Amino acid sequence: MNRKRKFSKPFDICHSIMYNEFPEEYLEEIGVPGKFVKKINRRVHLKNGTDGVMDSAFILDPDNEILFERVAACVEHISIPIGDVKLFKLGDYDIQLVADEHLPTFLVVASHHTRDKSLDTLIRSPSDITRPYFLDLSLENICERLNRLKKIINNNQHLSVKNALNLGIIPLYAPRKHAIHITKEVVELYLKTVDDLDEKMEYCLYSVLSILTDAYFEDEKEY
Structure with a gap:
């Protein structure tokens, strides 16, 4: 039996959170x-x-x-x-x-x-x-974003606002059959860089990732 999700329309909510907090940067970054x-x-x-x-x-x-x-x-x-x-x-x-x-x-x-x-x-x-x-938000596009973000974070480089927003964009637009694997990778990247994010960005991404993990994962113990 599937568990009850905490959020209705989780994907629309995540889109709205990023758009409301960073409208110019979010729109530009998704193309x-x-x-x-x-x-x-x-x-x-x-x-x-x-x-x-x-x-x-x-x-x-x-x-x-x-x-x-x-x-x-x-x-x-x-x-x-x-x-x-x-x-x-x-x-x-x-x-x-x-x-x-x-x-x-x-x-x-x-x-x-x-x-x-x-x-x-x-x-x-x-x-x-x-x-x-x-917009072009295909699996190829999402994988390119993920690889670019990994390089920036693993090299301890500063994340711009648009780069940081990809921590929400990537799992939001990941094709559903790849979403769990991609979201796990993104959460690991988020945890590596969270201390370097300003309060507004940290809250935005924490909210988005919390909603998406609830939407994608069947067992709460997985995350």
């Missing part, structure tokens, strides 16, 4: 293009008559590579591929961002799942199309 400006309203009026909440919503200035003007953006963390229900909800987010900010929109999906596993285009009319931008 969101553009320049973070400010947080904006996350509440959404859904077409089914209920209200919803985006995982994160903000204004981005252009980077002149992917974004060429200021946009109203959101990042949605997903732990399963996008189906009809989620795609239509993203469409509602798109409409809400336009209504609130009167700007072009940019919807971003953050997940270990690749675009090819999800429904990725919602066409409401020939000129009204929602097509989310998928």
